[in-house]
Amino acid sequence: MIQQIKQYDNLEEFKSSSLLSHQVLHINLRNYQIGAFGASGLCSALANCINISNLTLDLSGKQIGAIGASGLGSALANCINLSNLTLQLQFNQIGDEGASGLGSALANCINLSNLTLFLNQNQIGAIGASGLGSALENCINLSILTLDLRQKQFICFEL
Template identity: 30%
Template sequence: MITIYNLNKIKEIDTSQLKSIGIELKFKEIGDKGCNELAQWLGNCEVLTDLKLQLKDNQIEAEGFNFLIQGIKKAGNINNLQFLLADNYAKIKGTQYLFQGLAECNNLISLKLDLGSNSIKTNGLQVIYQYLTQIPNLKYLQMNLENNDMNLNSALSLFEAIKNCKNISSLDLNISEGTFNTQNYQSLCQKIKECQRINTLALQVQYKFYKGMSKCKASIYKMKRLVKFQVYY
């Protein structure tokens, strides 16, 4: 994989046969304008299949999210996408742009998405759950939603959406903002058990210790297809 650390350097790359690239631009303050420039370049990467975009803390707002996903859609053949956008300003509108676009990425199989600390809040999380089921061929999902007002109801809605995703079999989630106690951790475990297509599950949560914790985890292990389960606290 080619790795780029300067936005200006992308202009020097021949996109005609480019299949894999990593763009590392953390803390560069590229904003929406830089996202537009990057998106226009991505739109020319017609044979690109493997893309990593590390854009943490770049003052990207809703318009920038829209630019980026439009560029990815235009590229057309990306099947492995690492989209690392922590500490920006997606809010509800940017989240909607992003997931509406992802729902049109027909070749996308593997998605690593970091939306930690993006002021998404409850209504924005609901947008994720609405469109997640519409990404047609997604099999492998790794998603960080930390620091976006996650609570029990949001977590239950998330797993309800995942249950309705036809192809997702591998799942790695960080929902550690919400704190789970005896009653609501049991509810979460029950909802997770309904996701019968999952064979690999990693989950990061917070919890308050209670006697039934081991019993809940044991019930998840009984999921028919599950072969690997890790939980991080």
């Protein structure tokens, strides 16, 4: 069976779509001003996409912060069939708390096998990077991980 790819670049259009029917989904909100209220609405809608297996989400530069990143992870944890995930969250000021929270929530995505995270320029330090890594270690089915953590400051790990 061929899965139809659904693409959205408008938050309201996505929220009013048939959320349960989505299996392969691309959401690009890079050029869409969502704000804190919009991020919350996006998370609520994604939590209802329980049949999704592949998701690409671009929220670059939306300033979702730590709460938004953690909320996004929690919403995705409801997507029990999610196996392939690409999150473009660069320039969102999620910090250490958001990185750790996102990782902890994604660790609950039990079928996740392929994960790509673009978290560059998010003020993530050693604590956040370590928290993210420790949490993702619990993704027992994860076989492919691509992680971009480039920051303006240097992340230093004690050896």
